[in-house]
Amino acid sequence: MNFDFSEEQTMIKDSVARFVRDEYDIDTRRKIINSEEGISREFWNTFAELGWLSVPFAEEYGGFGGTVEDIAVVMEELGKGIVVEPYVSTVVTFGGLLAASTNNSLKEAVIPSIIDGSCLGSFAFLERQSRYEIADVVTTAVAADGGYVINGEKTVVVHGGTANKFIVTARSSGEQFDAEGVSLFMVDAAAEGVSLKSYQTMDGQRAATVQFDNVRVTDDQLLNSLGQGMQLIDHVMPQILVALSAEALGIMSTLNAITVDYSKTRQQFGTPIGSFQVLQHRMVDTFIACEQTKSMLYRGLCQANEYAANPDAGNAEFLKSVHALKATIAKSGKLIGEEAIQLHGGIGMTDELNIGHFVKRLMTINVSFGNGDFHQKKFNQLNYSA
């Protein structure tokens, strides 16, 4: 039994932490999110040079060959700076789906360009009506001329505006809610028929509405077998959820630390507010919530490692922990975010202070790929149905 990070993990953790501390203060971030693209290409190149973009990819494609745990190490530190560059969307989600695909020529072509920073990617899955059900797909992929024609609209495509490529869910068969019949295609952002409108989201990141208007694709662009896209998504989703949760944990521990520090200096009624017992107990409760969340993340990581070591034993325990983790993130994130603002008082309500920005990213993570109730119900389904 051990809960330590390896030497390599400690190195990359320190490297990300150093970057956040030295290069990514709230003003730098503010400039980036108000810039035209909403991300810093310069920093992204730095990430590439430091090897962060290679973490989850196999060595044969030039990757680091990292695990879910390695991703979590990076994400927790990125969370401490609420870094807006598209690590989750490009490396973890787009990259994760690609890495898990069975289309080797696509992997050979694209993964190296993710690693060197030249390719940004995004997963275009959400539709106006679909909410948290990824299999709820009305975008169509109709066979034509030895390929397919994609028609439909995807919404809230994270960092869609800067993506060079999309992985798109499209229905090649079946009815609206069927898991069977959802196919995954890689589509170039510059392909004919692709158009988009980009906007800022509350967490300082960007998203886009993307239209696919008679976009032509071929079998070569399929990530795995036609109509079997949900299998691939289900396989990769736990690692996306762990990555977001690790980011959230980084945010929570930062919010708690800032709030405790503030309570030691802010004077009210002639004494630091941190001396009021009511506020002390509430900070203890946010401390406990953060520790419990960390434990749940570690549980997920231990079980990810266990599953990786014994894939034949199945991933039931890993899945159970991941749903519990995302549900826990929702609860502790709400508690910690709201208490951070409340304990700061008026100043916590300002755009100028960093607190609100951390909270808004937490709120966004909460509803990304299913909110707390959604995942708790998945947990219940796995565990209780008699």
Add this chain to the structure above:
Amino acid sequence: MNFDFSEEQTMIKDSVARFVRDEYDIDTRRKIINSEEGISREFWNTFAELGWLSVPFAEEYGGFGGTVEDIAVVMEELGKGIVVEPYVSTVVTFGGLLAASTNNSLKEAVIPSIIDGSCLGSFAFLERQSRYEIADVVTTAVAADGGYVINGEKTVVVHGGTANKFIVTARSSGEQFDAEGVSLFMVDAAAEGVSLKSYQTMDGQRAATVQFDNVRVTDDQLLNSLGQGMQLIDHVMPQILVALSAEALGIMSTLNAITVDYSKTRQQFGTPIGSFQVLQHRMVDTFIACEQTKSMLYRGLCQANEYAANPDAGNAEFLKSVHALKATIAKSGKLIGEEAIQLHGGIGMTDELNIGHFVKRLMTINVSFGNGDFHQKKFNQLNYSA
């Protein structure tokens, strides 16, 4: 708009309050609950003499002709003394069902004996399997010789051991969960085939397991039409729930008052514990919970009065408030009860102090005729199904 009690209500309220204050301290109560019958016949006669037993009954049977509000006035004060005498089971429940029945000769025969204190009654409806679904009845009433034969077992029959008569649910037709086919019979406790085993319950009251073994009844003992018992129960249930809720409110306000007083005298760390901000805020929260509960009770009473004045307009709003009331009682009861013990510390854990006895009655009320979740779901069904 007014939230005042009438002069008559104030008189009866003061009368019950005086009794509780002067005659019903915790030691008196302890003697009663440890006595053979578990109730005081002497006090019951006092209740009769003071007219409390006549409150809900029509004047034609010698009653006071009172309303749901009048019952609530009595119950809130009885709650402040956690009076164990069978007011809810005999007057409100047994008496309420009888008063609402269409069997006038039964009413003429029995109601006066409730009012004069000579008849104790109990509603025997619960079965081992039925939990909160009153229509879940496997006790049978089979037609025979111009009457019916009842066979079955009823459990947790409140104050069954001292009851002279039972109103019994029995299935005369239909399947286990059908509302149709449940009939209500009045059965004498001394009737052939009735046997019971009495025991104490956590709240200091008594209950019994009652066996009905080939008990013969006639049409004269039917409270309303054969198989239509659930209609009568559904009609009377809101007033039973309001009565229990009013009792619970009396308990909660008492618990809060005792706890606040205790916190002013109990010294820890050289100061009364009531000076600790954390405990202050928690007592504020229990105060607020109690006030909100009172408001919900008053809402229910206003709507009961509205429904009584305009029965044709239907009881939808009344029902909605009653389910909300019972669900609120569950939440605030849990909060207030648990905080009362916690703030008292070790002494709150002793059987000797009154605190625990109040809490145990609250817990019992919580699960009587459906717990909080059960009633909140009923509320949801009435309000949200699209």
Add this chain to the structure above:
Amino acid sequence: MDINFSAEDLAFRDEVRDFFAREFDAELAQQLSATQGGDYKSAIVSWQKKLHAKGWIAPGWPKEYGGTGWTVTQKFIYETERGAAGIPDVVPFGLKMVAPVIYTFGTEEQKAHFLPRILSSDDWWCQGYSEPGAGSDLAALSTTAEYAGDNYIVNGRKIWTTFAQYADWIFCLVRTSKEMRKQQGISFLLIDMETPGVTVKPIVSIDGKHSLNEVHFEDVLVPRENLIGEQDKGWTYAKALLAHERTGMAEVADSKRMLSKLKQRAAEEVNGGTAMINDPVFQMRLSDIEMELMALEYTELRVFASMAGGGMPGPESSLLKIKGTEITQAIQELQLQLAAEYGGALQGDLSNQELGHDYAAEARSKYMYGRAATIYGGSNEVQRNVIAKAVLGL
């Protein structure tokens, strides 16, 4: 015990409904749905002028100064209908906050000058209480007013001043004596925002909008006749006002409206083929809030009924503030959950239509700005201290 409406009450209700239906038109509703920008001020003022013309602008005032003379029941009916119609409350700073101080503690000249202009919405007021160093600890304020000649010379800084950018006047607590105990030596001044030395600096809040401001005072001359009551006694007047303010913070009618919209939306939002309103867990989340709100409505009625005989509200009003703001925040939070991934978009140049969920952006901004409700007007922690001390005697 009843809340029955008399025939007169029912007739009054119809009159209110008719008036709202006729006068609060779609254009007004549209202008008021955005809570910033130049439109907002002119829209709300034009609406308030309509209410004034009708005589309904100040239900809380004594009749002699322009109040409506309504019964508690009529006030309840008016508020209920206003909320149900989705009509925002009047801007409180003039009508609900400074006016009661003026008509209770002001001179005849002050009443004659200020009250009519508040009623007609010709003056826009803002509140100068909080300071950077004094948040919940209001009395720790350090803005000074030195008396010299016939004027006070005011120096200092106020913060969290809502809509100062629109204001003609600000009412301020200022320190006129440093010799006395903290709560003493404070005076209540009315200051013309046009006076030289007054500057307003915007604060962008976490919803990305500009409602809050800092107001700076640099050697600002305020004539003596703008002092309310006695010098150094301002805390007394402010305290009376605070309890008054809190009773207005339950916002039951508005929460009812928000909840009813939330239910409509939950019937339209579908997850995996099931409308959210039919989801048993979502139903529990809804009714957890709705039941609290049903109770709070009656708690408010009980407070109002007990005030019907006259007199200022007591410390129980803190309960209304605590519970009212907690319920509002709970609704906002559930609305944001309902908006799911669609709720994160800042509108930018995208219309609601393009996002596909037309309430989603509103859900986001209401949630974020709504965090302030438990902070301002005396934080909920301070309200709990008030109840502990004044109600429970701790």
Add this chain to the structure above:
Amino acid sequence: MDINFSAEDLAFRDEVRDFFAREFDAELAQQLSATQGGDYKSAIVSWQKKLHAKGWIAPGWPKEYGGTGWTVTQKFIYETERGAAGIPDVVPFGLKMVAPVIYTFGTEEQKAHFLPRILSSDDWWCQGYSEPGAGSDLAALSTTAEYAGDNYIVNGRKIWTTFAQYADWIFCLVRTSKEMRKQQGISFLLIDMETPGVTVKPIVSIDGKHSLNEVHFEDVLVPRENLIGEQDKGWTYAKALLAHERTGMAEVADSKRMLSKLKQRAAEEVNGGTAMINDPVFQMRLSDIEMELMALEYTELRVFASMAGGGMPGPESSLLKIKGTEITQAIQELQLQLAAEYGGALQGDLSNQELGHDYAAEARSKYMYGRAATIYGGSNEVQRNVIAKAVLGL
């Protein structure tokens, strides 16, 4: 990061399972399910003697004094298996509470005399800390021990003493000096319950049972050699013990067992034709608790892993106590809800069978007695004070 079990660990797990299955038989389980009466003492002692014979009675002790020398992983496995088998933990007062004080701070004579008798369960210990006037404020104790000749003369009263009615020995905090500051002047004494002047008075608790007692001391002579460490330094020893005690309060393995039984029962309880385990709302109530417990299991493992290098646990152990007791109470509460109207019966002369729901009476008594968990061992309020001060630096 992993919690993988090595081949040795797996072999150990099998050995533990086998031992429990073989030695903890149905009769023992039956005797131990009732937590009072004469049977209980003899049953738990006979079980502890079996553990002692196997060498497993004191996993927490250093190996030199009779500990098992297990790794953290082995301790985790042992605890997990114990909980899963529904085996109660050992009585803590001797093995987990006084023993660490004796082997850390005691004399060689004290170690030689007391430790073997604790290991063999020949001595039953109880704890004399709390006093009527000193609850959470432990150091406010007023039981005195005056030194005279070779003895201390003890006078005073201890309260909430669990199982004092069974005890051979009591370890006490007593005041040996009134000159010093509150925490100083306290000494740690071991007192033979047979000494003249010691009397035990039962306290019936709100579950209607007798586990708690008052212990009165009237001129009780305690030989000097029963003093632990230095006179007036007892608070230091007690404090070290308290942190140790708290780590044992998470009771994860027991909560897992209770939760798993709760799930089984929820599958059997039917409301209107639907098993409660399939009710979406009940499922949420269950998973709210289960998820917290899953996290706490790893929090505990993290604390144990960090202690693996040796050393006493830090103030984070307060977290384990807070969360552990809150989870236990939440399970008890849900169990009582599940028991519905059947949960209110006191057993009296009725068997569980007659009530029809064989866990219902247990649900009631566990819920009621369980309220003590957040009060004893340093109330949860005190634990939060500890974290605020020692961990957050407030």
